Amino acid sequence: MREQKGNTTKKVGWFCTYTPEEVIHAxxxxxxxxxxxxxxxxxxxxxxxxxSICPYPRKIxxxxxxxxxxxxxxxxxxxxxxxxIHLYNVLKEESGPFxxxxxVPRRQDQEAVxxxxxxxxxLADYLGKKGQPVNAENLxxxxxxxxRKKLLLDEYSRLYGLGALNQDRAGLYGLAIEAANSEPEAxxxxxxxxxxxxxxKRGAPGAVQQGDNPSALLLAGGLPPQGLVxxxxxxxxxxxxxxxxxxxRYLQKPGPxxxxxxxxxxxxxxxxxxxxxxxxxxxxxxxxxxxREDYYCRLLDELAVRAVIYHDLLxxxxxxYDYLLLKDLLKKRDIPHLKVxxxxxxxxxxxxxxxxxAFLEILA
Amino acid sequence: MNPQQLIKEKLNGRLGRKLLxxxxxxxxxxxxxxxxxxFQFEARRMMTAMGLEQAAEAYHNTxxxxxxxxxxxxxxxxLFDLVPFAPEASAGTFAALDLAPGLLKHSDQMxxxxxxxxxxxxxxxxxxLEYFPLPDFLMASSHLCDGAxxxxxxxxRQYGRPxxxxxVPARDNEEALDYVTSQLAGFAKxxxxxxxxxxxxxxxxxxxxxxxxxxxxxxEVAKLRQNIPSPLPGQEGLSYFYLTLLGQxxxxxxxxxxxxxxxxRDIMEGRRHDAADLKKESYRLIWLHLRPxxxxxxxxxxxxxLHQKIVAEEMNYVYWPPLDPEKPFRSLARKALSHPGLGxxxxxxxxxxxxxxxxxxxxxxxxxxxGCRQSVGGTPFLKKxxxxxxxxxxxxxxxCIDGASFPWGQALTRIEGFCEVLxxxxx
Numbered sequence: 001m002r003e004q005k006g007n008t009t010k011k012v013g014w015f016c017t018y019t020p021e022e023v024i025h026a027x028x029x030x031x032x033x034x035x036x037x038x039x040x041x042x043x044x045x046x047x048x049x050x051x052s053i054c055p056y057p058r059k060i061x062x063x064x065x066x067x068x069x070x071x072x073x074x075x076x077x078x079x080x081x082x083x084x085i086h087l088y089n090v091l092k093e094e095s096g097p098f099x100x101x102x103x104v105p106r107r108q109d110q111e112a113v114x115x116x117x118x119x120x121x122x123l124a125d126y127l128g129k130k131g132q133p134v135n136a137e138n139l140x141x142x143x144x145x146x147x148r149k150k151l152l153l154d155e156y157s158r159l160y161g162l163g164a165l166n167q168d169r170a171g172l173y174g175l176a177i178e179a180a181n182s183e184p185e186a187x188x189x190x191x192x193x194x195x196x197x198x199x200x201k202r203g204a205p206g207a208v209q210q211g212d213n214p215s216a217l218l219l220a221g222g223l224p225p226q227g228l229v230x231x232x233x234x235x236x237x238x239x240x241x242x243x244x245x246x247x248x249r250y251l252q253k254p255g256p257x258x259x260x261x262x263x264x265x266x267x268x269x270x271x272x273x274x275x276x277x278x279x280x281x282x283x284x285x286x287x288x289x290x291x292r293e294d295y296y297c298r299l300l301d302e303l304a305v306r307a308v309i310y311h312d313l314l315x316x317x318x319x320x321y322d323y324l325l326l327k328d329l330l331k332k333r334d335i336p337h338l339k340v341x342x343x344x345x346x347x348x349x350x351x352x353x354x355x356x357x358a359f360l361e362i363l364a
Numbered sequence: 365m366n367p368q369q370l371i372k373e374k375l376n377g378r379l380g381r382k383l384l385x386x387x388x389x390x391x392x393x394x395x396x397x398x399x400x401x402x403f404q405f406e407a408r409r410m411m412t413a414m415g416l417e418q419a420a421e422a423y424h425n426t427x428x429x430x431x432x433x434x435x436x437x438x439x440x441x442x443l444f445d446l447v448p449f450a451p452e453a454s455a456g457t458f459a460a461l462d463l464a465p466g467l468l469k470h471s472d473q474m475x476x477x478x479x480x481x482x483x484x485x486x487x488x489x490x491x492x493l494e495y496f497p498l499p500d501f502l503m504a505s506s507h508l509c510d511g512a513x514x515x516x517x518x519x520x521r522q523y524g525r526p527x528x529x530x531x532v533p534a535r536d537n538e539e540a541l542d543y544v545t546s547q548l549a550g551f552a553k554x555x556x557x558x559x560x561x562x563x564x565x566x567x568x569x570x571x572x573x574x575x576x577x578x579x580x581x582x583x584e585v586a587k588l589r590q591n592i593p594s595p596l597p598g599q600e601g602l603s604y605f606y607l608t609l610l611g612q613x614x615x616x617x618x619x620x621x622x623x624x625x626x627x628x629r630d631i632m633e634g635r636r637h638d639a640a641d642l643k644k645e646s647y648r649l650i651w652l653h654l655r656p657x658x659x660x661x662x663x664x665x666x667x668x669x670l671h672q673k674i675v676a677e678e679m680n681y682v683y684w685p686p687l688d689p690e691k692p693f694r695s696l697a698r699k700a701l702s703h704p705g706l707g708x709x710x711x712x713x714x715x716x717x718x719x720x721x722x723x724x725x726x727x728x729x730x731x732x733x734x735g736c737r738q739s740v741g742g743t744p745f746l747k748k749x750x751x752x753x754x755x756x757x758x759x760x761x762x763x764c765i766d767g768a769s770f771p772w773g774q775a776l777t778r779i780e781g782f783c784e785v786l787x788x789x790x791x
Binding site: 046048049052054082083085089090092101103106114115118119284287293317318319320321322323324325341 | 474475476477479480481488506508509510511513514515517518520521527529531533534535537539540542543546547550707708709732734735737738740741742743744745
């Protein structure tokens with residue numbers, strides 16, 4: 001039985017996009033990505049996390065202390081970086097909801113898939129005790145829901161790329177956030193409705209037809225403050241592609257295969273999930289700089305990228321080094337870029353606005 | 365002008381890079397500086413000579429050179445008779461030679477964030493400005509920091525040389541052991557192909573025997589330092605971290621630790637004229653993380669003026685079991701996974717508490733190197749937990765490489781305040 005409170009399934013918070021939402025869902029919880037949100041996370045946390053580590057976990061801790069995220073039954077912290085391990089250390093001490101550390105490999109080879117499969121078994125065992133058993137049947141059901149979600153997200157992203165949607169302010173970023181925070185069946189229903197509605201209006205005045213390829217603005221680097229995404233969407237006049245884990249790297253996670261009940265054992269299903277997640281578009285953390293370079297090249301060339309905004313998230317080593325790679329690729333292609341630095345807060349935006357506007361003016 | 369100042373000026377000038385890239389510089393330094401200068405400890409003299417010879421060999425380019433990051437299992441380098449070179453350690457040398465400010469500025473111009481670790485910023489700039497010997501291979505490990513593997517990926521791109529990145533999980537179980545073992549076995553297989561050398565059982569036994577002997581002698585040194593008073597000041601003790609970085613599996617490492625152990629026994633038994641001076645101590649401290657590598661009076665002030673002696677360093681702690689030549693890669697994997705800084709912080713805390721007990725320490729001092737997320741990120745947790753156990757803890761904010769980011773006046777006030785706390789506690 002899914003654990004219910006009123007009409008709401010209890011949520012399990014997660015951070016890193018290598019965290020398998022399907023496994024959390026199979027345990028009867030709604031996976032919910034914990035993000036700082038505009039204007040939040042400003043409470044003091046220096047007693048637990050020093051000021052010289054990434055603002056993302058610091059803001060999350062502040063929000064958790066202020067009980068901003070309600071209905072949380074637990075939190076799965078992925079070992080994605082030093083800062084996240086420190087967040088785990090702190091949450092374990094002071095969190096009301098349960099806290100679990102998931103060890104995510106940095107490699108993508110078969111040994112890494114095998115190791116991650118075992119990690120997922122441990123996660124499934126743990127969550128199974130907190131919610132409902134994560135068995136083959138529940139996993140199959142969840143995988144099929146997530147497969148449907150993936151197909152819908154792909155269709156939405158395709159149409160977005162054609163400029164065929166009435167984009168809201170947050171665009172793909174907003175879609176990814178909603179997808180990562182919503183109950184998946186309700187999200188599927190909603191997105192399906194949006195796409196069907198668009199289908200009916202096909203050919204309406206102003207709609208862009210297939211074959212058009214509008215110029216793109218790539219927002220690369222670390223997790224951005226929502227205000228930056230909105231600023232770029234509103235002011236650039238270009239299609240915004242957020243190349244980060246709250247953007248296209250979430251949306252383009254490989255979809256799970258179609259499964260029918262009784263096909264595979266729990267371990268076999270977890271092995272598939274493990275392989276799927278490690279095969280996703282490499283993030284800067286992954287030990288595969290060639291794949292990362294190829295991925296950037298593909299993005300720059302296929303999306304007709306006109307310019308790049310690089311968000312160098314404060315104290316994020318992955319961002320700092322990924323910039324060195326991207327900068328060289330942009331130079332070779334003569335694509336202009338602007339590097340901006342934030343602490344994920346609204347307070348950064350005033351100064352940023354001036355710089356971004358000046359940059360966009362030059363592009364125009 | 366004193367000779368040291370003269371050398372610094374020359375190195376900062378136009379000839380600096382050329383001088384630093386010449387094997388003759390290191391051999392000359394070894395012959396003049398090491399052989400003629402007096403060292404308080406013979407072991408230190410041996411280690412300095414070894415380091416200079418390693419640098420000379422790396423620049424000489426007759427043997428293949430492997431750039432390695434801290435905590436990458438160094439024995440793998442010696443198994444293939446490669447010359448190790450540690451860009452992170454070179455950052456320390458740059459700081460000592462006053463070259464770091466220029467390199468840090470250059471790393472900024474390269475686009476590398478000033479929030480990054482200054483060891484890595486210096487190493488990145490050193491790579492870009494071609495200060496280092498040409499690498500044949502690059503090897504880095506994911507433990508303990510996020511930055512090193514990415515720095516090495518940047519370096520590998522610059523040189524187009526094979527890169528071996530070891531992913532060490534946060535979990536310490538059989539699956540993690542299998543995962544690390546298979547990676548190391550894969551690296552060795554590739555190194556056999558690349559170097560044309562076959563890894564023999566005899567070679568494994570030789571290198572592992574050196575590593576195991578060094579480990580035992582290092583443990584002996586640690587035990588001797590547990591005596592009250594301790595025979596070795598931290599000013600000296602901290603420098604032996606070099607052997608952890610570049611000496612594990614090196615033929616001279618066991619002899620260096622053995623010599624040091626002998627010297628410590630001589631001090632304890634009063635067989636040296638400086639024994640009384642070296643044994644002076646009021647309070648005994650455990651030192652966490654590293655130290656400033658630019659000229660700084662901090663540690664000598666702490667030890668010589670305040671007589672707060674560093675009796676043990678976290679970085680010199682022997683945390684790994686002996687290596688088994690019959691299971692070479694599993695052994696090295698076990699060593700990598702045993703590091704107390706990996707994963708949840710309880711492991712680090714347990715080792716610190718054990719060190720406090722073993723060394724009868726009065727307090728713990730943490731040099732909080734700006735840019736090190738792994739060590740600095742844990743300081744509030746350590747402070748809270750150690751204080752719960754009645755162990756005084758002081759975190760000193762600073763930077764190991766960038767002297768401009770170390771507020772010495774503030775540190776001094778805090779050190780003196782800490783000293784007063786110890787005096788009140790032990791009055």
